[in-house]
Amino acid sequence: MMFRKAGAAAAAAIVLSLTATACGGSGDDKGGSDKITIGIKFDQPGVGLKTPDGKYTGFDVDVATYVAKELGHDAKDIEWKQAASADRENLISAGDVDFVVASYxxxxxRKQKVSFAGPYFLAHQDLLVRADDKSIKSAKDLNSKKLCSVTGSTSAQNVQKELAPKADLQQLGGYSECLTGLENKTVDALTTDDSILAGFAAQKEHQGKFKLAGLKLSDENYGIGLKKGDTKLQGKINKALEKMVKDGSWEKAVKKNFGEAGYKNEPAPKITETS
Structure with missing residues (x-):
């Protein structure tokens, strides 16, 4: 009789174990082993960069890591996924990522296709030119120049529609490709957000070769992209961003990633995306 009771107890324990596993519960206050997938840029030094040794660095990476922790995920639980400018909406709508933090x-x-949390950073569109270039002083000077940007970026769209419609605009797959063209003199300028340009200019191999034109051509409020209509996740991320600013982690991340470039950032913007 005792043997029969012991067997029944063991069977019940197995059932409970399987049930807990199926529910995905970790029981770990620090976030457990639950994975989270976050889309970032892989080719933007200072913002989002995958280094040759497989590490991930940049302001967006620091923001994403902080938010993930507030959502219950340790840094080791994060799976980073490349989110090129032209692919961000598709990654979100297909469910390939939980959210995107990619100079977005x-x-x-874009809000017709996805929802945003934030914003968490205010950048401005600018130009990166060769250090010895004195011919580009305003946006209209681009009309007779070869300009490079990335496919799907708001910077490229802004140039085509508003700034220099006669510019010879080349849209490539990544900013690093544009930078190579700028160095080789196959293009005259690279346009994107000043934060990204500062990151490139600050790299050791590029120091002294390029300069920012210092033009505030637009306001770019970076938001965290998530599935359309997911107000629950939006609210949680907004709270995490507010906490990051309040406890000083936001300012620390700015100085860490942009300080060496002498980049003068704007103050942390107010949260506006709430529905």
């Missing part, structure tokens, strides 16, 4: 400017066109 909030605009009305």
């Amino acid at each position: 400017s909030i605009n009305d066109e």
